[in-house]
Amino acid sequence: MSISIAQLNKRFGAFNALNNINLDIPEGELAALLGPSGCGKTTLLRIIAGLEWPDSGRVIINGEDKTQAHASHRGIGFVFQHYALFRHMTVFDNIAFGLRIKPRRQRPAESVIRTKVHTLLELVQLDWLHDHFPDQLSGGQRQRIALARALAVEPSVLLLDEPFGALDASVRKDLRQWLRTLHRELHVTSIFVTHDQEEAMEVASRIVVLNKGKVEQQGSPSELYDQPANAFVSQFIGQTNVLDSHNHQHWLQSIGLGDDAHPGLVAHVRPQHITIEKTPTGLPPSIVLKDWQHLGAITRVELTGTKPDDGLPPVLHVEMPSEHFKQLQLFKGDAVNISIKQVQWFN
Amino acid sequence: MSTQIIVEQPDSTAAPIARRLAAQHDSLWVKYSLISLTLAFCTLFLILPLAVVLTEASAKGFAAYRQALVNPDTLSAIRLTLLTALITVPLNTVFGISAAWLITRFKFPGRSFLTTLIDLPFSVSPVISGLVFVLMFGAQGWLGAWVSTYDLKVIFAIPGIVLATLFVTFPFVARELIPLMQEIGKEEEEAALSLGASGWQTFLRITLPNIKWGLLYGVLLCNARAMGEFGAVSVVSGHIRGLTNTLPLHVEANYNEYNFAGAFASASILAALALVTLVLKTLLEWRQAQNRR
Numbered sequence: 328m329s330i331s332i333a334q335l336n337k338r339f340g341a342f343n344a345l346n347n348i349n350l351d352i353p354e355g356e357l358a359a360l361l362g363p364s365g366c367g368k369t370t371l372l373r374i375i376a377g378l379e380w381p382d383s384g385r386v387i388i389n390g391e392d393k394t395q396a397h398a399s400h401r402g403i404g405f406v407f408q409h410y411a412l413f414r415h416m417t418v419f420d421n422i423a424f425g426l427r428i429k430p431r432r433q434r435p436a437e438s439v440i441r442t443k444v445h446t447l448l449e450l451v452q453l454d455w456l457h458d459h460f461p462d463q464l465s466g467g468q469r470q471r472i473a474l475a476r477a478l479a480v481e482p483s484v485l486l487l488d489e490p491f492g493a494l495d496a497s498v499r500k501d502l503r504q505w506l507r508t509l510h511r512e513l514h515v516t517s518i519f520v521t522h523d524q525e526e527a528m529e530v531a532s533r534i535v536v537l538n539k540g541k542v543e544q545q546g547s548p549s550e551l552y553d554q555p556a557n558a559f560v561s562q563f564i565g566q567t568n569v570l571d572s573h574n575h576q577h578w579l580q581s582i583g584l585g586d587d588a589h590p591g592l593v594a595h596v597r598p599q600h601i602t603i604e605k606t607p608t609g610l611p612p613s614i615v616l617k618d619w620q621h622l623g624a625i626t627r628v629e630l631t632g633t634k635p636d637d638g639l640p641p642v643l644h645v646e647m648p649s650e651h652f653k654q655l656q657l658f659k660g661d662a663v664n665i666s667i668k669q670v671q672w673f674n
Numbered sequence: 675m676s677t678q679i680i681v682e683q684p685d686s687t688a689a690p691i692a693r694r695l696a697a698q699h700d701s702l703w704v705k706y707s708l709i710s711l712t713l714a715f716c717t718l719f720l721i722l723p724l725a726v727v728l729t730e731a732s733a734k735g736f737a738a739y740r741q742a743l744v745n746p747d748t749l750s751a752i753r754l755t756l757l758t759a760l761i762t763v764p765l766n767t768v769f770g771i772s773a774a775w776l777i778t779r780f781k782f783p784g785r786s787f788l789t790t791l792i793d794l795p796f797s798v799s800p801v802i803s804g805l806v807f808v809l810m811f812g813a814q815g816w817l818g819a820w821v822s823t824y825d826l827k828v829i830f831a832i833p834g835i836v837l838a839t840l841f842v843t844f845p846f847v848a849r850e851l852i853p854l855m856q857e858i859g860k861e862e863e864e865a866a867l868s869l870g871a872s873g874w875q876t877f878l879r880i881t882l883p884n885i886k887w888g889l890l891y892g893v894l895l896c897n898a899r900a901m902g903e904f905g906a907v908s909v910v911s912g913h914i915r916g917l918t919n920t921l922p923l924h925v926e927a928n929y930n931e932y933n934f935a936g937a938f939a940s941a942s943i944l945a946a947l948a949l950v951t952l953v954l955k956t957l958l959e960w961r962q963a964q965n966r967r
Contacts, residue, residue, distance in 0.1 A: 401868075428866075
């Protein structure tokens with residue numbers, strides 16, 4: 328089901344947590360709310376779930392205004408950052424909870440509940456844990472049980488608050504893939520909150536970037552990466568070299584990026600948009616290779632200027648395929664020439 | 675160079691080992707002296723008084739003990755004490771849960787003030803707690819005229835005793851639950867709500883099971899105090915024998931009249947009630963531990 332947020336505002340005392348938020352998440356989408364900590368992303372998620380109330384604005388789920396609806400009447404599955412499994416219940420009872428508390432007329436028979444819970448346990452591949460208590464499970468297992476519990480009531484929307492935040496790196500990687508696959512199978516409109524841009528890019532089909540209570544940009548991962556709307560998005564999504572025309576004017580002009588057309592603006596250059604080649608021997612070096620890291624398929628190269636007043640930033644990051652870097656046969660201290668393929672200018 | 679390192683190594687490791695051994699030795703000594711100190715303290719201040727109560731109560735033989743218990747005034751005191759506990763404990767359980775719920779689950783101005791206010795009955799002397807009700811409902815009190823127009827008797831009657839006991843025992847359940855509910859957090863309750871549970875279902879199925887041991891402990895403490903309260907009740911009761919004397923007051927009355935056997939017999943009843951609650955608590959905890967695994 329689609330989700331719309333219109334002109335939403337929320338304050339906590341003097342702190343403006345959310346500032347005129349407008350959002351549209353189409354049906355079946357797996358969207359990420361991405362932003363640094365304290366940007367209001369969790370507050371927004373909790374308002375959609377009905378666990379927090381907005382000061383003004385509307386929450387519309389599948390065309391219906393649910394702003395005033397109680398959390399229990401929104402048809403939303405919520406997965407908490409720290410799972411919030413019922414500690415006094417077994418895994419089975421946790422998942423069955425949402426079905427057992429239904430009013431008698433809507434409640435399925437116990438045998439139907441049993442089948443359903445086991446189906447869900449198989450879906451999250453943890454059927455063998457059905458009689459365990461939450462404190463006997465690992466973090467990744469708890470997360471999957473929390474997801475199964477939320478899915479048991481067949482929510483129209485699934486909300487996940489930092490679903491991988493409390494897990495260690497290797498488990499997190501597996502679960503990301505697994506969540507993507509699961510979403511493809513179930514096709515439930517889902518929103519998850521994260522502060523990790525890599526995670527958002529890997530899992531989500533649509534990303535909403537939040538900063539200081541405002542939506543900075545929303546779009547597909549590639550839209551955000553290739554056409555960032557502003558300097559914040561450009562720096563937050565992926566790596567970028569920031570060159571402002573005041574401090575680095577001289578150098579920018581020397582490589583043909585004069586600031587005549589962009590007075591007072593800042594140049595953002597993606598590391599892969601810089602190409603380097605070895606300076607022929609004999610010429611005085613102006614840029615040298617400081618260090619590099621082999622990251623598998625790509626190699627990250629750090630460049631630095633030789634003269635302190637040449638207007639070059641302290642370190643210029645360049646990324647290129649590792650194959651290519653090998654062919655260049657560069658060593659630390661070698662002089663290089665660079666050319667910039669693409670620049671974006673921001674305020 | 676290399677030989678020097680080899681020579682140095684054993685020395686540098688031997689010292690910490692010796693120190694560690696010394697530390698263990700030290701802690702062992704501390705452990706046993708702490709154990710004996712605790713045991714001595716418990717014997718002197720907990721077990722000995724209880725033994726004195728029991729031996730004194732039966733000093734004149736079992737017949738005299740029985741005589742003291744079936745005395746109509748003693749029976750009336752037992753009845754009044756149980757009645758007071760029966761009214762105040764459930765009320766304060768409900769009040770305590772509501773107060774703890776309010777303080778731990780909602781943010782509102784004056785929240786920390788309310789938390790402090792709950793402690794008020796603990797911080798004032800019980801005599802003053804009693805006096806407050808005399809000043810309110812006594813003949814010259816604020817509500818004295820209102821009470822007398824309806825021909826109600828509060829002071830020197832059972833309602834006064836119940837009110838004073840309610841006041842004195844109010845903090846027990848709330849005090850026990852507030853830190854517990856703060857520690858548990860509200861995430862599980864929110865999860866239940868998002869799964870479609872009503873507020874009442876969430877309380878019964880999620881909150882209550884999580885807090886039941888803390889709650890039980892609070893209720894037991896509340897009950898013990900409700901049955902044992904002396905100061906506040908003494909001020910409002912009027913000490914009318916067979917009518918407004920609770921067990922603690924009855925013990926004192928007997929004692930002042932040099933009726934030691936009677937005093938200690940009644941005291942043994944109070945002590946037995948306390949022991950029963952303790953045994954109940956231990957039993958329930960044991961049952962819980964058995965069920966869990």
